[in-house]
Amino acid sequence: MDKKKETITIYDVARVAGVSMATVSRVVNGNSNVKPATRKKVLGVIEQLGYRPNAVARGLASKKTKTVGVVIPDISNAFYSEVTRGIEDIATMYRYNIILCNSDLQQERETQLIETLLEKQVDGLLFLGGNVREEHLRIYEHTNVPVVLVATKVEDNALPAVGIDQHEAAYDATVHFIQGGHKKIALIGGPLTDLVKGYPRYIGYKHALEEHQIEFDEHLIRIGDYRYDSGYQAMSTLLSLTDVPTSVVVLSDEMAVGAIHAILDNGKKIPEDIEVIGYNNIPIASQVRPLLSTVDVPMYDLGAVAMRLLTKYMHGEEVQTGQVTLPHSLKLRSSTRPLGSIEGEQS
Amino acid sequence: MDKKKETITIYDVARVAGVSMATVSRVVNGNSNVKPATRKKVLGVIEQLGYRPNAVARGLASKKTKTVGVVIPDISNAFYSEVTRGIEDIATMYRYNIILCNSDLQQERETQLIETLLEKQVDGLLFLGGNVREEHLRIYEHTNVPVVLVATKVEDNALPAVGIDQHEAAYDATVHFIQGGHKKIALIGGPLTDLVKGYPRYIGYKHALEEHQIEFDEHLIRIGDYRYDSGYQAMSTLLSLTDVPTSVVVLSDEMAVGAIHAILDNGKKIPEDIEVIGYNNIPIASQVRPLLSTVDVPMYDLGAVAMRLLTKYMHGEEVQTGQVTLPHSLKLRSSTRPLGSIEGEQS
DNA sequence: CTGTTAGCGCCTTCAG
DNA sequence: CTGAAGGCGCTAACAG
Numbered sequence: 001m002d003k004k005k006e007t008i009t010i011y012d013v014a015r016v017a018g019v020s021m022a023t024v025s026r027v028v029n030g031n032s033n034v035k036p037a038t039r040k041k042v043l044g045v046i047e048q049l050g051y052r053p054n055a056v057a058r059g060l061a062s063k064k065t066k067t068v069g070v071v072i073p074d075i076s077n078a079f080y081s082e083v084t085r086g087i088e089d090i091a092t093m094y095r096y097n098i099i100l101c102n103s104d105l106q107q108e109r110e111t112q113l114i115e116t117l118l119e120k121q122v123d124g125l126l127f128l129g130g131n132v133r134e135e136h137l138r139i140y141e142h143t144n145v146p147v148v149l150v151a152t153k154v155e156d157n158a159l160p161a162v163g164i165d166q167h168e169a170a171y172d173a174t175v176h177f178i179q180g181g182h183k184k185i186a187l188i189g190g191p192l193t194d195l196v197k198g199y200p201r202y203i204g205y206k207h208a209l210e211e212h213q214i215e216f217d218e219h220l221i222r223i224g225d226y227r228y229d230s231g232y233q234a235m236s237t238l239l240s241l242t243d244v245p246t247s248v249v250v251l252s253d254e255m256a257v258g259a260i261h262a263i264l265d266n267g268k269k270i271p272e273d274i275e276v277i278g279y280n281n282i283p284i285a286s287q288v289r290p291l292l293s294t295v296d297v298p299m300y301d302l303g304a305v306a307m308r309l310l311t312k313y314m315h316g317e318e319v320q321t322g323q324v325t326l327p328h329s330l331k332l333r334s335s336t337r338p339l340g341s342i343e344g345e346q347s
Numbered sequence: 348m349d350k351k352k353e354t355i356t357i358y359d360v361a362r363v364a365g366v367s368m369a370t371v372s373r374v375v376n377g378n379s380n381v382k383p384a385t386r387k388k389v390l391g392v393i394e395q396l397g398y399r400p401n402a403v404a405r406g407l408a409s410k411k412t413k414t415v416g417v418v419i420p421d422i423s424n425a426f427y428s429e430v431t432r433g434i435e436d437i438a439t440m441y442r443y444n445i446i447l448c449n450s451d452l453q454q455e456r457e458t459q460l461i462e463t464l465l466e467k468q469v470d471g472l473l474f475l476g477g478n479v480r481e482e483h484l485r486i487y488e489h490t491n492v493p494v495v496l497v498a499t500k501v502e503d504n505a506l507p508a509v510g511i512d513q514h515e516a517a518y519d520a521t522v523h524f525i526q527g528g529h530k531k532i533a534l535i536g537g538p539l540t541d542l543v544k545g546y547p548r549y550i551g552y553k554h555a556l557e558e559h560q561i562e563f564d565e566h567l568i569r570i571g572d573y574r575y576d577s578g579y580q581a582m583s584t585l586l587s588l589t590d591v592p593t594s595v596v597v598l599s600d601e602m603a604v605g606a607i608h609a610i611l612d613n614g615k616k617i618p619e620d621i622e623v624i625g626y627n628n629i630p631i632a633s634q635v636r637p638l639l640s641t642v643d644v645p646m647y648d649l650g651a652v653a654m655r656l657l658t659k660y661m662h663g664e665e666v667q668t669g670q671v672t673l674p675h676s677l678k679l680r681s682s683t684r685p686l687g688s689i690e691g692e693q694s
Numbered sequence: 695c696t697g698t699t700a701g702c703g704c705c706t707t708c709a710g
Numbered sequence: 711c712t713g714a715a716g717g718c719g720c721t722a723a724c725a726g
Contacts (some may be wrong), residue, residue, distance in 0.1 A: 076432040085423040100447040198703030404719030
């Protein structure tokens with residue numbers, strides 16, 4: 001009675017049920033051209049034999065694997081794990097499974113992962129974060145497997161991508177402070193060499209100042225690596241300035257929390273002395289004191305929408321546009337003062 | 348020059364290189380029985396044609412897919428995403444890819460995911476969290492695919508599993524407070540119906556009290572769902588007791604942070620008035636103020652070790668024992684007082 | 695060292 | 711509504 005070992009195939013089912021393989025295949029695939037009686041009989045045998053269709057064989061024959069590849073910088077990063085959740089939920093909905101790969105943003109590894117995924121015959125590919133390089137483009141060019149970028153994009157929009165308007169988000173956060181009457185608004189951002197996140201956000205901040213006739217002060221800029229420690233460090237140096245800023249836009253929630261602690265450790269009050277706005281709205285933003293005001297990025301939706309878009313490509317459906325920008329908003333909590341709570345400001 | 352569409356196969360390579368499929372297969376698979384000259388020629392053609400081996404066909408022929416299935420409660424949960432990181436890193440090391448599936452701890456879904464993964468012919472299976480049910484056991488019995496449980500286990504150790512000693516971890520945390528001179532030690536735990544986490548930890552707490560002749564007080568027990576809000580709630584009710592506890596063991600870091608905030612909101616000081624110990628040591632533990640003292644669970648290693656163990660099973664290697672218990676420790680930070688900082692206590 | 699020959703388990707026309 | 715037959719792309723003996 002040890003059912004281990006023996007692989008039972010569609011052929012076995014056919015034999016026992018007294019029909020052909022084709023018929024079994026039809027009932028397994030829900031093809032309607034099968035007489036109810038036959039179907040019932042086959043289903044019975046399948047149950048009885050404990051038959052389990054071999055997806056690999058099926059994939060070879062049908063050229064569809066019902067699995068999509070997901071290349072992600074780091075699954076242990078709260079932002080990406082939330083996006084991945086969105087991806088997986090929609091994938092499940094459309095009966096796809098995902099092969100997850102961490103790239104750690106290493107160029108070589110990214111390329112190699114894409115190759116591996118393609119070898120595994122994924123029906124589609126989701127590429128998150130990271131920069132899309134020439135090399136990738138060349139690979140994509142030579143394949144029919146659809147690709148959708150998430151939380152990143154490529155110049156001239158050569159590839160479908162879903163994300164938010166990074167420039168505008170940083171702009172909005174900065175304008176919020178300007179409207180609050182601030183003049184000395186610091187920025188703790190990411191590497192400006194990063195054309196997808198770091199740079200556009202930086203420009204958004206800068207534009208906000210310019211448009212409101214506030215002088216841009218280089219001394220108020222700090223570049224971190226998006227993590228807690230760098231946020232703490234950056235804020236500490238900002239605090240040691242003769243002219244301490246009264247507000248700071250921090251381009252990641254983790255850095256923002258680090259900044260908050262640096263401020264608190266410095267004996268200053270938030271938001272009374274210094275106001276802080278973070279970026280992304282990951283869970284920790286609502287689990288620290290003071291509650292972190294931040295740019296609310298629809299992480300889950302980013303993944304969900306991207307996966308949905310990918311299914312359209314995989315199914316050959318018409319797609320209006322491959323470039324989708326999801327809305328963001330400012331989630332104001334207690335690391336900022338309510339607008340209007342200070343000496344009169346407009347709008 | 349549009350290489351799209353045309354699928355180039357091992358046969359094409361063989362033809363162009365003027366050798367047989369077998370030879371091409373050999374060089375692709377690094378078989379040494381190939382004359383260097385031939386190998387070089389074949390490699391050249393592969394490059395020239397842009398040949399990419401079809402892993403699905405290979406899987407069908409070799410009965411190995413080089414992919415393992417991972418059933419996880421929720422990838423957006425910090426604990427599991429960290430474990431998954433460990434899994435993926437080791438999987439990469441052994442050239443495996445992982446198919447990731449969220450179960451949300453739903454019994455039916457778990458079963459269905461295992462089935463799907465088996466259909467996809469994964470070489471191995473990792474089942475995280477969640478309870479292993481009769482149904483699962485029955486499936487495992489009828490397959491040769493090795494399974495390793497992570498952060499969960501099954502009665503009588505019928506399946507290989509890697510985790511920590513839950514009972515002891517809770518015991519240790521409790522004892523720490525006892526040694527600190529506490530008598531009123533509260534517990535914020537998880538459902539006692541959970542025989543893998545909730546119950547054993549609860550018992551560990553209880554044993555610690557018993558062994559140190561401290562009366563168990565039911566009023567000091569709260570059951571949460573491991574999340575921030577429930578920790579806040581639970582602590583709030585504890586704070587409203589006439590006899591407020593002086594310390595609290597919280598069985599998840601998120602609940603612990605919630606508890607911390609409830610205490611702070613109540614105007615009490617940590618650790619002066621109340622000491623708090625969390626559980627797991629996820630990133631947030633070191634990103635809140637006061638820094639959370641907690642049970643350090645080697646999350647990454649849990650995943651890494653489990654994956655490593657799985658490779659042994661998949662490769663038919665000898666395995667000493669399938670039951671591995673990784674060490675935990677108390678990570679003392681600032682939500683607890685240093686031992687000995689209060690009226691003398693022994694060791 | 696290299697080629698031949700069977701399949702792996704299933705889908706998919708094409709007949710009937 | 712059902713069966714027969716030919717692959718899908720590759721691996722794995724087995725010869726030579």
